[in-house]
Amino acid sequence: MSDDKVKSAAMGTFTRYLTQHKLRKTPERYAILEKVFDLNDHFTVESLYAALHSDGYHVSCTTVYNTLELLAEATLVRRRTFGRQPAQYEKIAGLTNHHHLVCTRCGKVREIKDSAIDATLSSLRFGTFRPAYTDLYIYGVCSRCAKKSRASADKTLLTNKNTAKKQHK
Amino acid sequence: MSDDKVKSAAMGTFTRYLTQHKLRKTPERYAILEKVFDLNDHFTVESLYAALHSDGYHVSCTTVYNTLELLAEATLVRRRTFGRQPAQYEKIAGLTNHHHLVCTRCGKVREIKDSAIDATLSSLRFGTFRPAYTDLYIYGVCSRCAKKSRASADKTLLTNKNTAKKQHK
DNA sequence: TTCACTGCAAAGTTTTTGCAAGGAG
DNA sequence: CTCCTTGCAAAAACTTTGCAGTGAA
Numbered sequence: 001m002s003d004d005k006v007k008s009a010a011m012g013t014f015t016r017y018l019t020q021h022k023l024r025k026t027p028e029r030y031a032i033l034e035k036v037f038d039l040n041d042h043f044t045v046e047s048l049y050a051a052l053h054s055d056g057y058h059v060s061c062t063t064v065y066n067t068l069e070l071l072a073e074a075t076l077v078r079r080r081t082f083g084r085q086p087a088q089y090e091k092i093a094g095l096t097n098h099h100h101l102v103c104t105r106c107g108k109v110r111e112i113k114d115s116a117i118d119a120t121l122s123s124l125r126f127g128t129f130r131p132a133y134t135d136l137y138i139y140g141v142c143s144r145c146a147k148k149s150r151a152s153a154d155k156t157l158l159t160n161k162n163t164a165k166k167q168h169k
Numbered sequence: 170m171s172d173d174k175v176k177s178a179a180m181g182t183f184t185r186y187l188t189q190h191k192l193r194k195t196p197e198r199y200a201i202l203e204k205v206f207d208l209n210d211h212f213t214v215e216s217l218y219a220a221l222h223s224d225g226y227h228v229s230c231t232t233v234y235n236t237l238e239l240l241a242e243a244t245l246v247r248r249r250t251f252g253r254q255p256a257q258y259e260k261i262a263g264l265t266n267h268h269h270l271v272c273t274r275c276g277k278v279r280e281i282k283d284s285a286i287d288a289t290l291s292s293l294r295f296g297t298f299r300p301a302y303t304d305l306y307i308y309g310v311c312s313r314c315a316k317k318s319r320a321s322a323d324k325t326l327l328t329n330k331n332t333a334k335k336q337h338k
Numbered sequence: 339t340t341c342a343c344t345g346c347a348a349a350g351t352t353t354t355t356g357c358a359a360g361g362a363g
Numbered sequence: 364c365t366c367c368t369t370g371c372a373a374a375a376a377c378t379t380t381g382c383a384g385t386g387a388a
Contacts, residue, residue, distance in 0.1 A: 075308075
């Protein structure tokens with residue numbers, strides 16, 4: 001499906017959602033939806049807000065939050081949180097499915113694709129609960145951090161300062 | 170493995186971690202670790218703080234945050250975030266593996282167990298990245314919300330007030 | 339003795355809320 | 364014409380930071 005088709009399908013879904021819930025179809029809401037579907041990766045409230053403004057379109061922060069919540073309820077956008085960073089959002093349709101490797105040491109996130117996981121996940125059924133999409137985080141230590149800790153096991157005195165600082169990060 | 174064994178293993182790991190990183194073994198840190206391993210489910214910084222205080226043990230909020238971060242780095246505790254709620258923590262060892270069904274409508278979380286998923290997940294390998302544990306969230310609409318929305322599709326006028334209020338939740 | 343750790347209070351950051359003005363239905 | 368929405372500013376909620384005193388090594 002082309003990006004444009006994905007976008008217009010999303011607009012249709014959103015319109016239906018708004019109608020069904022007796023909510024208003026305001027220009028702000030559609031402007032935000034369009035922008036979200038133009039972006040091809042994660043974004044935060046702030047970056048979306050900035051992107052809209054740099055397009056010369058003024059929307060308040062409140063409205064961005066508001067609309068993203070609606071879009072999330074309409075299953076057009078997902079919201080995720082990594083560590084203690086601000087919430088990240090991304091459109092649901094039109095993105096290839098992916099999962100996240102998160103380093104517990106440095107917080108770095110790497111995206112991965114794995115069809116075996118996808119197959120298992122998409123076959124899930126839970127009685128009355130209707131799954132729409134899933135989120136998988138795999139925590140561990142990235143190679144860089146693993147190497148670092150192997151190194152520090154030796155030069156104990158030198159790394160002293162580093163480990164102390166880490167604590168307050 | 171019994172709860173006590175799990176706990177003392179955790180204390181051993183923590184001690185090793187502290188030594189290796191040249192950090193101090195303070196009573197506060199061990200008190201927090203013990204409490205964490207006494208709890209058998211999710212907790213927040215606040216509930217842990219309260220639990221310690223009701224035991225008559227005074228630790229500051231700062232120290233709780235601090236120590237939980239250390240425990241997370243030592244892979245003894247995991248940190249997760251559901252929706253916009255405060256971060257939830259839980260011990261890693263000694264809890265049976267489980268995943269979460271999250272309702273995108275009302276935010277309710279239900280724990281589930283599924284050995285097929287566990288099998289797939291535990292077999293994962295990603296080159297130099299060493300997986301320690303995983304986190305799976307399955308989003309969808311819970312039966313209660315599904316029923317509610319089916320109902321509101323009809324009695325449009327009556328539900329008007331409800332949908333409006335939801336927006337600012 | 340040293341300097342990492344604790345606790346408090348103050349500051350930050352992200353997100354939510356109150357309210358008046360505006361515009362969709 | 365109604366009342367849902369917007370935008371601003373103020374408030375809230377959670378977390379981090381600065382600093383002085385304390386205590387682990």
